[in-house]
Amino acid sequence: MQRTDFHEIEISSRRFYSILVTLAGVLVAAAYAFFYMESQGHFVTGMNNQVVWGLPHVVAIFLIVTASGAANVASLGSVFNKPAYQPYGRISLVLAMSLLLGGLLVILLDLGHADRLIIAMTHFNFDSVFAWNILLYSGFFVIMGLYLWSIMDRTATAKRCYQPLAYLGFVWRFILTAGTGSIFGVLVAREYYDILMMAPLFIASSYLIGTACFSLVLLLLYKLEGRQLSEVIKSRLAISLCLCIVVVTLIELARHLLNYFIMGYTAVEVFVLRDAGAVTLMFWLGQVVIGLVLPIILLYLPSVKRSRLAIASTLIMLGGLCQLYVIIIGGQLQPLRLFPNAVTETSGNLDIAYSASLPELMLSLGGVAITLFVFTIAVKVLRLTPANS
Amino acid sequence: MTNVNLIDRYRRKFLGGIAAATGAALAPGILLREAGANPHDQAVSNKVRWGMLIDTNKLKDGGDAMVAACKKEHGWGDEPNSKPEQQGQWARKVTFQDKASDHKVSLPVMCQHCEEPPCVDVCPTGASFKRDDGIVLVDKHICIGCRYCMTACPYNARSFVHENLENQKPHSPRGIGTVESCNLCVHRVDAGKQPACVEAAADAVIFGDLNDPSSTISKSLKKYEAQQIRADLGLNTGVRYWGI
Structure with missing residues (x-):
């Protein structure tokens, strides 16, 4: 069987840094959008008491769902033993982790209290699908990281761990995506x-x-x-x-x-x-x-x-x-149906409409930018790209 | 030698200063927590379950006075920067007309203080919680503002604080970036009084202990069957209605 060599991506420094600077520009705009929303409050967004999750959530969940799927190529190579995919397993895993990072950051930064991350990490209500997802997402980084190590390290220990980690990663992805879908599924x-x-x-x-x-x-x-x-x-x-x-x-x-x-x-x-x-x-x-x-x-x-x-x-x-x-x-x-078979009117402020505001758009693009930023650095400094495939 | 002693003394003084500053910074937090765990002498008991029975036939204004009383008591709904659909809304008046009979009914809708509250189930940090006496509350200190409880509530009873607030009512603190809803005027109930909305419509609303068979609310519920909004969801609400 032909041995695959891997290398850091071969692009000129000028090109590499121009990519990073462009992405950093988006990140600065996203950071500004975050601090603006954080200091002013969510009234500067298009979200309201009816549409409580807006564009940032759409993009964040898109990135999370994509992350789980992006690792599929690695699973195809290992769990399903398809040699054609094996050279691309490294890229697949690093891309998955970068995507998840981008998605999680957007969700975190759109919280009403992003500053209370430590509370989200220390107060768990195990009846909540959301709380389970926090654990699933954290676990994803650890498992995919170990899986990547087992692929890249040439020691005997790493080789022994490769197959079990591949299976664990596959099952974890399955549960993670089902868990993300269930965030919506449990809303009776x-x-x-x-x-x-x-x-x-x-x-x-x-x-x-x-x-x-x-x-x-x-x-x-x-x-x-x-x-x-x-x-x-x-x-x-x-x-x-x-x-x-x-x-x-x-x-x-x-x-x-x-x-x-x-x-x-x-x-x-x-x-x-x-x-x-x-x-x-x-x-x-x-x-x-x-x-x-x-x-x-x-x-x-x-x-x-x-x-x-x-x-x-x-x-x-x-x-x-x-x-x-x-x-x-x-x-x-x-609109929620309080009384079936009846026409309902409500006093007060329940107009249901949504259009994303600029800060939301910038924050969402920031999630994509951080994904690409991390991924670009990873492929430049790590031997992830197959040289002869 | 003298110099070395001097340096040691400075160092001790400096470390002592840091320790004192740290202590001063942490102490209020620790004390607050201790004080907050048991604000009154008595613990809340699950022998009591507070509930409310609203007779829509007797509500002449369909609940407007109740909504206004809630607004006045807690100070929500006049946030200067928020758009109308972003304003705080702990209670609202809902009017529905039956398609078959054209019968029109208005009623106030607020947190229904469910026995099985979906908002409590979904809250990742446990900030949404049900007190032993059945009152569903939000712990503003650990609410991270994820709004999951808002999507889970079948009654649209919760709102999100979309901006910084000033001049809040001391008995009803609200905070930017957190979720809020009717708390059954817990500060009044704990002081042995009735919720503000009940006082505003005393002829039409009965407030009391659903667990006590001799309470007026329990007797009234036994006498005539009362309805729950979305009874099909099986949440066993603490707020019941007559005439819907």
């Missing part, structure tokens, strides 16, 4: 989130978006180095993506049909799929057309070979972002 009052389908949907979507993100990043890395990614891995990634698209489509279809016909959540289904304005558009155009239909056409059509993986991956990620926007924002926009 919100009909759009039903526990039955949220966990599997999040798992399937994470595989899809994560694999797309990994493909795009890998293509970019090779482009930066002026190398060509092998057709074998490209076509394998394309097949994986197609398979994930089919699974996500089926689960989404099942979820909506189940909600509408079996669970009796007709009002919320009609609302999100027909009446919710921008959210409805995001579902049909963003999630369905851009995120599912166009990519599968691109990946299957032999005539559009050139850079189709990159375009399809970009579209899938955009679609995934729309999907989470529809789930998180759409689910909150639907």
Whole structure:
């Protein structure tokens, strides 16, 4: 079997630092947005008492879900023993950890009291899915870190740990994504989130978006180095993506049909799929057309070979972002039903609308920027990139 | 030698100073915690479960006076910078019209003080909690402002403090970046009084101990069946209604 050598990414210092400086610029803007929101309060955001989770949550959960999926390539190489994927395991794990870091930072910095992180780490209510997720996310860093060590270290101890850690990482990712989906699934009052389908949907979507993100990043890395990614891995990634698209489509279809016909959540289904304005558009155009239909056409059509993986991956990620926007924002926009079979009016301040403000957008972009910042440094200083694959 | 002694003395003085400063900084926190654990001489008991029965037929204004009394008591709802949908809202008036009968009913909706509160289940830090006597509260000191409880509440009863506040009521502290809701006027209940909204609609609302079979509220509930909002969720609310 051919031995794979790894190297630090070969790009000029000038290029490397210009990437870092650009990202640092975004990070400074995001830090400013955070301090502005922290000192003024959330009135400067578009969030309110009805839509309590806004764009930062959409982006944060997008990054977290993508993180879990991005580590899939490593699992395919180890747990499923596919040698073609093995050279890319290192990049896959470092990307996953960078994404999770970005996602967690955005969630943390959007808290009403980001300064109380220590309380979140020391006061646990074990009935809360959120509290379990804090443990799952912390565990993810530790397990993925150890897994990466077992891949990179050539000692016998590391080699012995490799397989168990690979399995542990795989199971942990599975639970983590299901746990993230369950954050919404346990909300009994919100009909759009039903526990039955949220966990599997999040798992399937994470595989899809994560694999797309990994493909795009890998293509970019090779482009930066002026190398060509092998057709074998490209076509394998394309097949994986197609398979994930089919699974996500089926689960989404099942979820909506189940909600509408079996669970009796007709009002919320009609609302999100027909009446919710921008959210409805995001579902049909963003999630369905851009995120599912166009990519599968691109990946299957032999005539559009050139850079189709990159375009399809970009579209899938955009679609995934729309999907989470529809789930998180759409689910909150639907008014709660206090009295079935009655027309309800409310005094006071319960207008339900949401549009993201600039500080929210900057904070969200900051999450993406910190992911890329950490990842760029990692591929520059660590031997993660395969030299001959 | 003298110099060495002098340095030692300075060092001791310096360390002593640091120790004293640290002590002074920590002491209020420690004392606050001790004092806060048992603010009154008596511990709250689970033998009592406070509840409220609202007769919507007798509410002439549909609950406006109750909402206004709550607002006055706790000082929410006039935050200068927040948009209308970001203002504090511990209670609101809801009017519903039955589609079949066209019958219209107005009622005040606030935290329903559930026996099985979803907000308590989801809170990651335990800041949302239910006191032994059934009052659902937010511990402002450990609320991290994640707003998970707001999405979990089926009654939209919670709001988030979107800005810095001034001139707060000493008996009802509120804090930027934390979640708040009706606390059943816990400061009044602990002092043996009734919640402000109950006093504002004394003819239409009964407040009392749901666990005591001889209390007026228990007897009234036995006499005529009262409704819960979203009874289908099985939360066993502490706030009940007649006429909905």
